[in-house]
Amino acid sequence: xxxxxxxxxxxxxxxxxxxxxxxxxxxxxxxxxxxxxxxxxxxxxxxxxxxxxxxxxxxxxxxxxxxxxxxxxxxxxxxxxxxxxxxxxxxxxxxxxxxxxxxxxxxxxxxxxxxxxxxxxxxxxxxxxxxxx
Numbered sequence: 001x002x003x004x005x006x007x008x009x010x011x012x013x014x015x016x017x018x019x020x021x022x023x024x025x026x027x028x029x030x031x032x033x034x035x036x037x038x039x040x041x042x043x044x045x046x047x048x049x050x051x052x053x054x055x056x057x058x059x060x061x062x063x064x065x066x067x068x069x070x071x072x073x074x075x076x077x078x079x080x081x082x083x084x085x086x087x088x089x090x091x092x093x094x095x096x097x098x099x100x101x102x103x104x105x106x107x108x109x110x111x112x113x114x115x116x117x118x119x120x121x122x123x124x125x126x127x128x129x130x131x132x133x
Contacts (some may be wrong), residue, residue, distance in 0.1 A: 010120045011120065013118075014123065016110070018065065018122075021060075021065030025058055025060075025065060030043075031050055031053065031057065032051070033077060064111070067122065068123070068128075069117060070115075071115050071116075071117075074111040075112070078112040
C-alpha cells in the first residue's frame with residue numbers, strides 16, 4: 001500500500017514545503033508586525049536578535065513556500081532554528097518538551113531536509129530551471 005505513494009513523492013514534498021514555509025512566515029509576521037494581536041512573543045525591535053530572526057522567518061518562509069531559492073533559504077532557516085534552540089530554549093532545560101524548543105528542533109531538521117532534497121513539485125525553482133533550458 002505505501003509503495004504506491006512513492007509516485008506522489010514530489011507532490012507530497014511540495015505540500016510539506018508549502019505548509020512549513022507558510023507557518024514559518026507566520027512566526028515572522030508576529031514578530032515584525034505583532035499580528036495577530038496577543039500572539040507570542042509579539043512585535044519585536046527590528047534590530048534585536050528577535051527582529052533579525054523575524055526577517056529571516058518572513059522572507060525565508062515566503063521563499064520556501066513559493067519554492068524560490070528553496071535550498072539556500074531552507075539552509076539559512078535551518079541555521080536560524082538551531083541558533084534559536086541553543087540560545088533561547090536549551091538554557092532553560094535540557095528537555096525540549098519543557099523548554100518549548102520542540103518546534104525549533106522540528107523546523108531545523110525539516111529545513112535541513114529541504115536544503116538537501118530540494119523543493120519538490122510546484123516550485124518556482126522548477127519553472128526557472130525549465131526557462132533556462
